[in-house]
Amino acid sequence: MKFLTAFLAFVTGIMLAAAPARAVELSIVSGDTGNGIKVLREILDRYEKKSGNKVDIVVIPPSTTDQFGQYRLWLAAGSSDIDVYQTDVIWAPQLASQLVDLTEATKDVVAGHFASIIKSQTVNGRLVALPIFTDAPALYYRKDLLDKYGLKVPTSWKELADTAKLVTDKERAAGNKDIWGFVFQGNAYEGLTCNALEWVMSNGGGGIIEPDGSISINNPKAAAALDMVKGWIGTIAPPGVLAYQEEEARGVWQTGNAVFMRNWPYAYALGNSENSPIKGRFDVAPLPAGTGEGARPVATLGGWNLAVSKYSKHPDAAIDLVKFIASPEMQKYRTLKTANLPTIAALYDDPDIARQQPIVPRWKQIFLNAQPRPSSTARIKYNEASSQFWTAVHKTISGDGAAADNLADLEARLTRLKGKGW
Ligand code: GLC
Secondary structure, rough: HHHHHHHHHHHHHHHHOOOOOOOOOOEEEEOOOOOOOHHHHHHHHHHHHHHHHHHEEEEOOOOOHHHHHHHHHHHOOOOOOOEEEEEEOOOHHHHHHEEOOOOOOOOHHHHHHHHHHHOEEEEEEEEEEEEEOOOOOOOEEEHHHHHOOOOOOOOOOHHHHHHHHHHHHHHHOOOOOOEEEEEOOOOOHHHHHHHHHHHHHHOOOOOOOOOOEOOOOOHHHHHHHHHHHHEEEEEOOOHHHHHHHHHHHHHHOOOEEEEEEEOOOHHHHHHHOOOOOOOOOEEEEEEOEOOOOOOOOOOOOEEEEEEEEEOOOOOOHHHHHHHHHHHHHHHHHHHHHHHOOOOOOHHHHHHHHHOOOOOHHHHHHHOOOOOOOOOOHHHHHHHHHHHHHHHHHHHHHHHOOOOOHHHHHHHHHHHHHHHOOO
8 A cells, every 4th residue: 555655656746747837828919911920820830839839819900000009908908818919110118018028038049139129129128029020121123114115223212203104104005004103101100101201311301300309300301202202192103002001002013013112021922922923023122212412222120029918827938939939940931931031140141041032131231221210219109209200291292281381290299299208
């Protein structure tokens, strides 16, 4: 009997020592752009196999502005429904207080990521999100059409507009009735802030709010840039562009109905996918510059990260999941499938990536020189500042008020916002 008790105790001991940590169910929220959800699911399937945990994806609309609004609701309610949030590079200062500090848990991996991105996700010494990809836009152009008419890739917005007009006039005359010159993100949301920062800054008109906190947007070069864009609507760009986000622009482009498009690298992988009508018929170039003094090409910095909710019931498992998705192996997998730019420097020298998604090594310098939005200056007021900016821009390019007046009004609004503290 004594022996039996000892034996049972021994066996139970072995069983306990060998038992894996109890499997948990996690949820991750992600916006639906391109094939992003499909690839995330593939990554999660691998994680489930490795960890024994289950992960559900909560899919929400692609607009980062809508996502931010939804995140705020969940977090304000202290909801434990979401363990892991996929967060835009600009949101760290605004969401920080409701996210878990990842500093300690990621100290073995952060050195592999670009320091500038880690810094952008660090708020008051707390790392609130781990990067999974970065973003810098490209000018997509139809190589076949430019070659057909013996035209060069434009390096200024003026050249772009002239080239777009020339090609569309000829193509339409030849029966290609649905062709447009240029598509971009003209809807009133965060994507318009990205596009408009490029128009304004590439024309020497400054960065809206400067790093020292000064509000610089009310100036003639910024106004001239917006007037230029207003002139595109209904001429080289379809009137509907005023409602386009990334996916609407890509829809027109990928069916072959645009000569040029401004978009992020994900459109490169999709444009070259199996059934794409424009597969092999396009290439990418840096965005054009404005004209006059101070003009230079500008690409707005984007990018996505993973953050763990303070209200998660399984923070350790959630951190484990975040580290898995952000790992070099999974970033490589994602990049091969989506052309998303990795946040790990070593992957820019990876031969498989260079072969399958050649935009990635080509875009390293563009990303390293990309222009951040003023979110680390406007901090907790960034969303409101950006929304004031995109509203003024949208009004102007829709023909509602003159650029100079709308920018003077914007300056007054931003000054009031700054007065309340940011
Ligand atoms: C892309 C960028 C993101 C940006 C958004 C705007 O998703 O990565 O940073 O805010 O586009 O639409």
